[in-house]
Amino acid sequence: MSMPALARMLPRRRISLGQVLIYVIAIVIGLVMLTPFLWMLSASLKLNRDVFTFPIQWIPAEPRWQNYVDIWTKIPLALFVWNTAKITIAVTILQLLTSSFAAYAFAKLRFPGRDALFLGYIATIAMPWQVYMVPQFLLMRELGLHNTHMALILLQAFTAFGVFLMRQFYQSIPDELCEAARIDGMNEYQIWWRIMLPLSKPALSTLTIFTFVSTWNDFLGPLIYLTKTELKTIQIGLRMFISQYSAEYGLIMAASVVALIPVLVVFLALQRFFVEGIATSGLKG
Amino acid sequence: MSSVADTTYDQSRPAAATRRPRQWRKSLVAYSFIAPNFLGFTIFTLGPILFSFALAFLHWDGSNPITFAGLDNFWRLFNDSAFITAFWNTILYTALSVPLTLVCALGLAMLVNQRIPGRNFLRAAMFFPYVASLVAVAVVWNMLFNPEMGPVNMVLYTLGVDPKALPRWAADRNWAMITVVLFGVWKSMGYYMVIYLAGLQGINRDLYEAASIDGAGAWQRFVYVTLPQLGPTTLFVTVMLTIQSFKVFDQIYLLTQGGPGTSTLVLVYHIYNEAFISWDLGYSSMVALVLFFVVLTVTIVQFRYTRQQTT
DSSP states (O other), X not given: OOHHHHHHHTTOSTIIIIIHHHHHHHHHHHHHHHHHHHHHHHHTTSOHHHHTOSSOOSSOSSOOTHHHHHHHHHSOHHHHHHHHHHHHHXXXXXXXXXXXXXXXXXXXXXXXXXXXXXXXXXXXXXXXXXXXXXXXHHHHHHTTOTTSHHHHHHHHHSOHHHHHHHHHHHXXXXXXXXXXHHHTTOOXXXXXXXXXXXXXXXXXXXXXXXXXXXXXXXXXXXXHHOOSXXXXXXXXXXXXXXXXXXXXXXXXXXXXXXXXXXXXXXXXXXHHHHXXXXXXXXXXX | OOOHHHHHXXXXXXHHHHHXXXXXXXXXXXXXXXXXXXXXXXXXXXXXXXXXXXXXXXXXXXXXXXXXXXXXXXXXXXXXXXXXXXXXXXXXXXXXXXXXXXXXXXHHHHHHTSOOTTHHXXXXXXXXXXXXXXXXXXXXXXXXXXXXXXXXXXXXXXXXXOGGGSOOGGGSHHHHHHHHHHHHHHHHHHHHHHHHHHHHXXXXXXXXXXXXXXXXXXXXXXXXXXXXXXXXXXXXXXXXXXXHHHTOOHHHHHHTTTOSTTTTOOHHHHHHIXXXXXXXXXXXXXXXXXXXXXXXXXXXXXXXXXXXXXX
């Protein structure tokens, strides 16, 4: 906070009780929200027998960095990370391309059946995935995609939500812009690629984060589709590790920290877009 | 039919002769934009949805021939004690977690909406659990709430709670649901906080000033200005939260496996068990159909109710 702002606040008498109370509440809540993460980080640097000592030793006297070396050999963690990254990147790219492509037609072109088709999309947004996960699984099995990453990519790459989000954004772009481009001789594909895409960075960022986070953290999907160890994603791999070495607290915590880092990086990098995106797309829905 | 596009294009040529083929070609271009997503969407989402409705009226174990079941699966619901337990547990989970999350989210939004130093950090800290990996945070949660060694019970013990009276959290029939609800609230309230924050920032400042001039205190401003103005946001948050609560599965699978006993068995867990453990695909689809109609009904009722309130 800058000095003039402080100066403006200090002489007021209201700062006394209300303000202080708010600070205290804010600090307490912030700590409560973060405690599990701090405890995880702290425990990941401890020996098993030290994890549950009380009072909690937040900063281990002798941090055990070895935990972060051991997890890569105890389970094929690198393979799990690679599998998850592969699925997540494929889903995100497909989602961004096909959603923005379809959304352009829904927002800026006229054709018979447009509103009916869009209604079909909207109707499925409120449909819980769990309602149709069984038939979807049977379909994938018929296609021979059971125990493949392709199944997970296909079932997450074409969501109604993505089309909806992008269309809402495109509708806020003036039609005159497309008109002008058409007069200049651009065809629709060029307008999409050279005008709409560059303008829709906020919406694309929002969709990227949503897709990345939900695919990276997906649990039920990989649980149903992937039974072979070498195909597992980080979430079910971590789960397998937890059930196999249930007493290796330090190692479990270290592996958990590793599983959190990619999401943390994406979250911190794109946090601003995320918050804006939820605020706008959420309320319009 | 004739958009601005038509008129500008047609200025130089005789309109009637070229309109039809041109319109046809334009539609084709539009369909080509939709096709990639629509194909994937139809095959992998719309198709399975329609199939799931049909499957509810069939018998199938996934390998033997399918037979027609009529309403067998439907009548079976009423004799299936696990389904009935799962149904009421889902209602209980929803009844506990929706109001709690709503109040916490609104409280946090009001807090972060204040001009306090570090509010951006605070907002990020509150939001992070929502994006954090469920498996990782669930295992931490189970360790923190470990009945024998967990820090939560240790703190309660040092605060003077009788060791025999310490809750056994996920290991106790009576506490397991509460443990799962607390976890859900902690994990998701940051998301709804952000939605409330947007709602709060959309409230016209003049309303507060007018209320202050009329002599309204902080609490009165909250009740008579903030809450009514947030009406649409609250409706949206309630509907979203309710749908999410009825779909709850992952956190229960990771924290309690539906137990102890059946104390945290919920609808989606039952669907999962019937489909992927028992391979009773028709019956599991019938349970899924129940889930769908409950979600649909709740959503419609909430929208109706709020419309009555506002008009």
